[in-house]
Amino acid sequence: MRKQSPLERLRLFGRAGIDVLATLGRSCIFLVRALFGRGTSGNALQLLVKQLYSIGVMSLAIIVVSGVFIGMVLSLQGFSILAKYGSEQAVGQMVALTLLRELGPVVTALLFAGRAGSALTAEIGNMKSTEQLSSLAMIGVDPLKYIVAPRLWAGFISMPLLAMIFSVVGIWGGAMVAVEWLGVYEGSFWANMQSSVSFREDVLNGLIKSLVFAFVVTWIAVFQGYDCEPTSEGISRATTRTVVYASLAVLGLDFILTALMFGDF
Amino acid sequence: MQNRTLEIGVGLFLLAGLLALLLLALRVSGLTVVTGENTYRVYAHFDNIAGLTVRAKVTMAGVTIGKVTAIDLDRDSYTGRVTMEVDGDVNNLPIDSTASILTAGLLGEKYVGISVGGDEEVLADGGTIHDTQSSLVLEDLIGKFLLNSVNKDETN
Numbered sequence A: 001m002r003k004q005s006p007l008e009r010l011r012l013f014g015r016a017g018i019d020v021l022a023t024l025g026r027s028c029i030f031l032v033r034a035l036f037g038r039g040t041s042g043n044a045l046q047l048l049v050k051q052l053y054s055i056g057v058m059s060l061a062i063i064v065v066s067g068v069f070i071g072m073v074l075s076l077q078g079f080s081i082l083a084k085y086g087s088e089q090a091v092g093q094m095v096a097l098t099l100l101r102e103l104g105p106v107v108t109a110l111l112f113a114g115r116a117g118s119a120l121t122a123e124i125g126n127m128k129s130t131e132q133l134s135s136l137a138m139i140g141v142d143p144l145k146y147i148v149a150p151r152l153w154a155g156f157i158s159m160p161l162l163a164m165i166f167s168v169v170g171i172w173g174g175a176m177v178a179v180e181w182l183g184v185y186e187g188s189f190w191a192n193m194q195s196s197v198s199f200r201e202d203v204l205n206g207l208i209k210s211l212v213f214a215f216v217v218t219w220i221a222v223f224q225g226y227d228c229e230p231t232s233e234g235i236s237r238a239t240t241r242t243v244v245y246a247s248l249a250v251l252g253l254d255f256i257l258t259a260l261m262f263g264d265f
Numbered sequence B: 001m002q003n004r005t006l007e008i009g010v011g012l013f014l015l016a017g018l019l020a021l022l023l024l025a026l027r028v029s030g031l032t033v034v035t036g037e038n039t040y041r042v043y044a045h046f047d048n049i050a051g052l053t054v055r056a057k058v059t060m061a062g063v064t065i066g067k068v069t070a071i072d073l074d075r076d077s078y079t080g081r082v083t084m085e086v087d088g089d090v091n092n093l094p095i096d097s098t099a100s101i102l103t104a105g106l107l108g109e110k111y112v113g114i115s116v117g118g119d120e121e122v123l124a125d126g127g128t129i130h131d132t133q134s135s136l137v138l139e140d141l142i143g144k145f146l147l148n149s150v151n152k153d154e155t156n
Helices: A006-036 A044-085 A088-129 A132-138 A143-181 A186-196 A199-227 A232-262 B002-028 B138-155
Strands: B039-046 B057-060 B063-074 B079-087 B098-103 B110-115 B127-129 B131-133
Touching: A006 A143, A006 A199, A044 A088, A044 A143, A044 B002, A088 A132, A088 A143, A088 A186, A088 A199, A088 A232, A088 B002, A132 A143, A143 A186, A143 A199, A143 B002, A186 B002, A199 A232, A199 B002, B039 B063, B039 B098, B039 B131, B057 B079
Parallel strands: B039 B127, B057 B110, B098 B131
Antiparallel strands: B039 B079, B057 B063, B063 B079, B098 B110
16 A cells, blocks of 8 residues: 555545535435425325335334334343342333333334335435436436435334334233233232323323434435445445444434433433 | 225324324323313422422322422522422312321332321412421431430440
């Protein structure tokens, strides 16, 4: 490798910074134009329904299965610790709060990034590399409206619903393990949960979290596809970036949101 | 035809999501649809509220009749002022009732217990309970115990 002069290194560093900023700017313009741009694509609702199906409905299986197992594991682990203090009834409270506040939104977002986000990136990237997007533009259909917008909205709508389903299924799995298997009294299991879970503090805050995650993950996924290098290698790199960036963004944002929501003790 | 099954699938999905939210609201967080807001406010001053928190329950004879909505320091008397929302149905609390801060179990949460007094007059909205019993502070208790044993040693 050729030895670079300090000035050359500085130049490369500067260019990397400009690239990052340019990508950020492009992604913001992209988002605004896709969501609020003028020009309708006739059957917007039908396009949205189709995307809701492939993004939301097809993700149900993985969400439900992981929800049940995570709820069951939480219940088992919580029971073995709480039993030491003789407060096994609190297992319901623990499972519900953990799922509603943290695991529901976060795990759903991570699974969603892996299951639906990567597919979105690959699909749009492939459309770009086979020049379907530019053909659309040529026949006067705005690809941002026709391809991108329905996918964005479908992501925003599906993920909060998936997170709610995840929490419900997880709590059900936890209840099954605690009540049927470990022998926690059913009445105190639910009563403890209800007395400690507050609708506004826990359920709604969890919903807000998953809305934020939905926004970020779908945005990253669709933009990476739209912005990728139109080669097969570029698509594969964009797909990897989607999963990595989306997961990091979700985990980082989760900390900030948690600090804002539950940090004021 | 294929479009139809697709739409039905999406409809089911949306319905399942909304149903999940409803379940979380009603079954998990115990949200009651009709809150009614039929409560009235009662104050109590404690020397030490030690660990009582907002949203703690207010009970009478072990039955929950309200919750703590605010805790602040009364600047004039240097006592902790606890604001409680009591159920509107329980509108016959005698004015000389006693409020005490209790602990559920050995390590459990703190809550306010009200024991009934004998006066004819009842607490109105914005009324104050004067007879209060502060929370049991373990440190004070240990301190007293130690002091006692030291004193005993000296007299012996």
